[in-house]
Amino acid sequence: MLLSKIGSIAPIMMWNLWCTRNKFVFDGIQPIVSTTVSAIYAQLQVSQRAFNNIISIALVRPTHEVCWQHGDNDIMVLNVDGSALTNPGKAGYGGLVRNFEGKFQFVFYCSVGLSNILHAEIHALMIGIKLCWKAGYKKLVCFSDSLHVVQLLSKKVSMLHHYANLLELIQMYLVREWNISTHHIFREGNSCADILAKLGVKHSESLVMMHQPLSCLSLALLADATGVSFRT
Amino acid sequence: MRYEAFLKIQDKVASKLASWKGRLLNKPGRVTLAKVVLTSLPAYTMQICWYPQYACETLDKTVRNFIWHGEKDRAMHMVGWNKITKPRKLGGQGVRPARLQNTTLLGKLVWSFVQSNKKLCVSILAYKYLKEGNIFLEKAKTDSPIWNAILKTLDVLEDGFAYKIGDGDTNMWFHPWIAKHPHINVVQNISPDQLCLKIKDLWVDGKSIITELNLPISHEIVTSVQELKPTIISTIADTWVWKDNLNGEYTAKSVYHWLLSRRDDIVSLEKWNWIWKLPLSASVQFSIWQVCHNSIPSKHVLHHRRVNVSATCPCCNGEDESIPHCIILCPRAVAVWSGCGFLDVSSLCANNPSSNMEISYKCY
Numbered sequence: 057m058l059l060s061k062i063g064s065i066a067p068i069m070m071w072n073l074w075c076t077r078n079k080f081v082f083d084g085i086q087p088i089v090s091t092t093v094s095a096i097y098a099q100l101q102v103s104q105r106a107f108n109n110i111i112s113i114a115l116v117r118p119t120h121e122v123c124w125q126h127g128d129n130d131i132m133v134l135n136v137d138g139s140a141l142t143n144p145g146k147a148g149y150g151g152l153v154r155n156f157e158g159k160f161q162f163v164f165y166c167s168v169g170l171s172n173i174l175h176a177e178i179h180a181l182m183i184g185i186k187l188c189w190k191a192g193y194k195k196l197v198c199f200s201d202s203l204h205v206v207q208l209l210s211k212k213v214s215m216l217h218h219y220a221n222l223l224e225l226i227q228m229y230l231v232r233e234w235n236i237s238t239h240h241i242f243r244e245g246n247s248c249a250d251i252l253a254k255l256g257v258k259h260s261e262s263l264v265m266m267h268q269p270l271s272c273l274s275l276a277l278l279a280d281a282t283g284v285s286f287r288t
Numbered sequence: 289m290r291y292e293a294f295l296k297i298q299d300k301v302a303s304k305l306a307s308w309k310g311r312l313l314n315k316p317g318r319v320t321l322a323k324v325v326l327t328s329l330p331a332y333t334m335q336i337c338w339y340p341q342y343a344c345e346t347l348d349k350t351v352r353n354f355i356w357h358g359e360k361d362r363a364m365h366m367v368g369w370n371k372i373t374k375p376r377k378l379g380g381q382g383v384r385p386a387r388l389q390n391t392t393l394l395g396k397l398v399w400s401f402v403q404s405n406k407k408l409c410v411s412i413l414a415y416k417y418l419k420e421g422n423i424f425l426e427k428a429k430t431d432s433p434i435w436n437a438i439l440k441t442l443d444v445l446e447d448g449f450a451y452k453i454g455d456g457d458t459n460m461w462f463h464p465w466i467a468k469h470p471h472i473n474v475v476q477n478i479s480p481d482q483l484c485l486k487i488k489d490l491w492v493d494g495k496s497i498i499t500e501l502n503l504p505i506s507h508e509i510v511t512s513v514q515e516l517k518p519t520i521i522s523t524i525a526d527t528w529v530w531k532d533n534l535n536g537e538y539t540a541k542s543v544y545h546w547l548l549s550r551r552d553d554i555v556s557l558e559k560w561n562w563i564w565k566l567p568l569s570a571s572v573q574f575s576i577w578q579v580c581h582n583s584i585p586s587k588h589v590l591h592h593r594r595v596n597v598s599a600t601c602p603c604c605n606g607e608d609e610s611i612p613h614c615i616i617l618c619p620r621a622v623a624v625w626s627g628c629g630f631l632d633v634s635s636l637c638a639n640n641p642s643s644n645m646e647i648s649y650k651c652y
Contacts, residue, residue, distance in 0.1 A: 064566055064567055064568050065628065066630075067566055067568055067572055067573075067576045068568065068572060069615075069625065069628060070575070070576065070579060070615045070616075071571075071572045071575050071576070072624075073614070073615045073620075073621050073624060074575065074584065074614070074615055076620075077603060077614060077615075077620075080603060081602050087603070087620055089620075089623045089624055089627050090627070092624045092627075093624060093627040093628055096624075096628060097628075103567060103568050103569060103572075104567070106567075106569075107567035169517075172534075214535060214536065215454065215524050215525065215527060216452070216527060216529050216530075216535060216536030216537055217534070217535045217536050218452065218529065218534050218535070218536055219534075220452070220454070220524055220536070221453075221454060221518065221519040221520070221521045221524060222519055224521055224523055224524055225519060225521055228523075
């Protein structure tokens with residue numbers, strides 16, 4: 057509350073100083089410091105009363121407890137993420153597969169060149185699902201931290217969409233003969249994929265796939281496996 | 289169409305103005321009224337007619353006179369039209385110039401031709417005037433003002449459309465897919481089997497093989513093809529899309545912003561949104577906006593604009609009354625600032641009031 061109180065006083069002061077100056081120039085009314093100061097505080101109070109509700113509504117956000125999600129027994133978990141330095145700018149993606157206990161299977165990451173974040177997110181999911189199909193998994197659950205992508209996949213793709221081809225490809229994988237579902241997860245529950253996506257941005261445009269965990273992932277993997285949750 | 293045809297619209301705008309009590313509103317109120325009502329009055333005719341430049345300018349003039357004068361005959365336009373028409377987050381007021389609005393709205397008609405829409409008016413016009421089979425290839429002027437308007441608009445919007453490759457089942461020589469004109473017109477010596485090449489044949493497993501094919505096309509085309517990197521998929525047909533909107537649809541909003549962003553004076557480096565987020569009334573926000581544009585009518589600014597006044601501050605008769613002096617540094621102002629608890633005010637002002645005010649706003 058303090059910030060908005062002091063932050064809005066300077067503009068009000070300038071406005072009032074300008075008004076008193078005009079009164080002096082055009083009507084010849086001599087400015088009195090104490091009157092101006094009290095006018096400023098009166099106006100500040102008025103605008104605070106008017107805008108108080110709006111500010112407090114905007115500040116209240118629901119909090120969630122977020123941790124890495126795993127499914128039922130004998131299911132594979134795919135986490136993917138995209139990353140872009142600027143929009144539009146250099147973008148990349150990454151992802152990893154674990155089993156339901158958090159046991160590591162493989163990672164992948166790659167750059168998509170100059171593009172935007174949505175492209176990277178869609179590409180990440182597409183490549184992740186493709187690699188899992190090749191690996192022969194029968195039960196898979198996919199998590200992406202982009203709600204937009206998950207929503208796009210849930211309905212029929214408009215053929216005008218810039219990434220309609222990629223989305224259509226993913227949807228074709230989704231109806232194949234395996235048990236697969238896509239879900240949205242908050243960024244905090246997707247930290248491993250986030251690290252890999254940032255690696256992907258710096259990497260070249262050839263896909264990297266590794267079956268050993270990277271050293272930079274170890275802490276995040278441990279946190280996920282033990283079920284550490286974050287409050288957003 | 290001649291200018292006289294648009295006089296009716298101008299009369300309508302003028303009669304609306306006459307019935308409003310412009311002087312009862314303050315400036316932000318007039319800006320809002322102008323944005324909402326004045327610029328939307330011609331919206332219907334703008335969807336089918338290309339307004340003459342003079343008609344656009346007259347409309348713009350009416351709007352800006354209303355913003356600055358209200359009902360008076362003359363007043364100084366403190367902030368230029370080019371600045372007012374910028375979006376609010378880039379330091380303008382988001383007022384729409386008639387020319388851009390006209391182009392944007394006419395573009396909707398262009399879009400239905402680009403999409404080969406099944407609307408009745410589209411089929412009739414296409415049957416009569418679409419001689420080449422593709423709207424991007426039409427150049428000839430006709431006797432129809434609507435068709436001429438469509439072609440003029442297409443000329444402006446052409447770069448905004450892109451051909452999205454789906455199954456790649458389009459012939460690469462006869463379709464204007466990458467350069468907005470067919471390559472067949474600019475190349476010679478194509479062998480018959482090269483002539484059958486489709487777009488999808490330029491990629492094998494996602495890798496571009498255009499250089500291996502040794503096609504007689506220019507280097508620029510090769511580079512722009514290599515940059516495409518499409519994912520070819522057999523279930524989606526090739527189609528035209530609006531480039532600037534991720535879902536590919538032509539929306540007036542996205543096209544208007546695209547047209548604005550092509551103006552060279554649009555720089556997004558300066559930050560302006562903080563003004564509109566201040567929890568203050570619109571009139572205070574407006575005057576802060578004016579201060580940041582260095583254009584409230586202090587004596588120094590008036591003198592600079594060749595009004596016949598002296599530039600000295602009328603309160604202290606000492607220095608020139610520049611804007612920082614007027615609201616911060618004048619002894620009268622310093623007294624008020626210190627009365628409110630700001631003892632060191634010189635840090636508030638420097639050459640650029642806009643960035644400094646933002647910094648000081650954030651600090652407090």
